[in-house]
Amino acid sequence: MRVLASAPAKIILFGEHSVVYGKPAIAAAIDLRTYVRAGFNDRGAIKIEAKDIRVPGLTVSFSEDEIYFESDYGKAAEVLSYVRQAIELVREEADANGKGVTVSITSQIPVGAGLGSSAAVAVATIGAVSKLLGLELTNEEIGKLGHKVELLVQGASSGIDPTVSAIGGFIHYEKGDFEHLPFMELPIVVGYTGSSGSTKELVAMVRRTYEEMPEVIEPVLVAMGKIVEKARDVITSDLDEELRFAQLGRLMNINHGLLDALGVSTKKLSELVYAARVAGAIGAKITGAGGGGCMYALAPENQSEVATAITIAGGTPMITRISREGLRIEEVLP
Numbered sequence: 001m002r003v004l005a006s007a008p009a010k011i012i013l014f015g016e017h018s019v020v021y022g023k024p025a026i027a028a029a030i031d032l033r034t035y036v037r038a039g040f041n042d043r044g045a046i047k048i049e050a051k052d053i054r055v056p057g058l059t060v061s062f063s064e065d066e067i068y069f070e071s072d073y074g075k076a077a078e079v080l081s082y083v084r085q086a087i088e089l090v091r092e093e094a095d096a097n098g099k100g101v102t103v104s105i106t107s108q109i110p111v112g113a114g115l116g117s118s119a120a121v122a123v124a125t126i127g128a129v130s131k132l133l134g135l136e137l138t139n140e141e142i143g144k145l146g147h148k149v150e151l152l153v154q155g156a157s158s159g160i161d162p163t164v165s166a167i168g169g170f171i172h173y174e175k176g177d178f179e180h181l182p183f184m185e186l187p188i189v190v191g192y193t194g195s196s197g198s199t200k201e202l203v204a205m206v207r208r209t210y211e212e213m214p215e216v217i218e219p220v221l222v223a224m225g226k227i228v229e230k231a232r233d234v235i236t237s238d239l240d241e242e243l244r245f246a247q248l249g250r251l252m253n254i255n256h257g258l259l260d261a262l263g264v265s266t267k268k269l270s271e272l273v274y275a276a277r278v279a280g281a282i283g284a285k286i287t288g289a290g291g292g293g294c295m296y297a298l299a300p301e302n303q304s305e306v307a308t309a310i311t312i313a314g315g316t317p318m319i320t321r322i323s324r325e326g327l328r329i330e331e332v333l334p
């Protein structure tokens, strides 16, 4: 038997980092996906084939008649830890420890770019392997297992990324509980800096600053939580669209300033944010953990001008849509 599953990327509209401290956040699944194919092997081993991930530390040396491959095995294992933990958790749930499982991954999501590649790969792996092992899990349960994977690998995770990747759509999230917000088409442009940041390291960096000066950082996190509540009120209000976008844009700009204050912006991210605003976006901010990765801009009138400005500033623009669907079983073959 073989199973193919897919799970989407996400953007965090408001509330990244503060959500790790129990504050609310708003996120949406977007139409970039990670695909995981799972099957059995008879070696009793976990075998992972990850086609889109570069393994750091691989060295190949050539001599007259031999080719040597040398690899930093520690780093290779670390890079695959989300997938490995996901498979181990499902094998445990299914009482199938020791069962040989092979997974093969292909992904459209840039890695370490704030678009939830870690959550999508964990959720799609859990989806494919649970189906393979005959476990009946709801998408919500799979999101919770994805959260466990992120906690095991990163040490800290709010769970918002695996939740939105598993269930899809547009959500308000707080301490493990989520609520679907009314669906709205968001005229956004995502701008990718081309560099990556590790969520594990960025979350740990914010934690260190918080522990050094809680009296300074706590009010920043509280303000971020208030931004999210205000944004939810705007999204669910019956104000006309123009007014709603104008208010959301201002809230995005304030949220970006506070993320910068936490130290998770970079020169390039801020350049893309300002380039988008100058080109007419009504709001722009980092999305995800920062330290590189992506920003997004709200541009109801002029998505293509904003995309061009992001390109001129050295970024890669992506015009994406919200994905109503989360985890999807694409194919089950006997």
Ligand SMILES: Nc1ncnc2c1ncn2[C@@H]1O[C@H](COP(=O)(O)OP(=O)(O)OP(=O)(O)O)[C@@H](O)[C@H]1O
Residues within 6 Å of the ligand: 034, 050, 051, 052, 053, 078, 079, 080, 081, 082, 083, 105, 106, 107, 110, 111, 112, 113, 114, 115, 116, 117, 118, 119, 121, 161, 197, 198, 199, 200, 287, 288, 289, 290, 293
């Ligand atoms: N296609 C993939 N195949 C295997 N592992 C992947 C894949 N995509 C992501 N990962 C794992 O996820 C890690 C990146 O996760 P990280 O949380 O740091 O960034 P992100 O999820 O892309 O961004 P954010 O958490 O800010 O939304 C990679 O180093 C790798 O371990």
Ligand SMILES: C[C@@](O)(CCO)CC(=O)[O-]
Residues within 6 Å of the ligand: 012, 015, 016, 017, 018, 019, 020, 114, 116, 156, 157, 158, 159, 160, 161, 199, 203, 288, 289
């Ligand atoms: C930085 C963070 O808030 C969002 C990463 O997409 C981490 C998390 O919520 O687990």
Ligand SMILES: [Mg+2]
Residues within 6 Å of the ligand: 116, 117, 118, 119, 161, 199
């Ligand atoms: Mg991640």
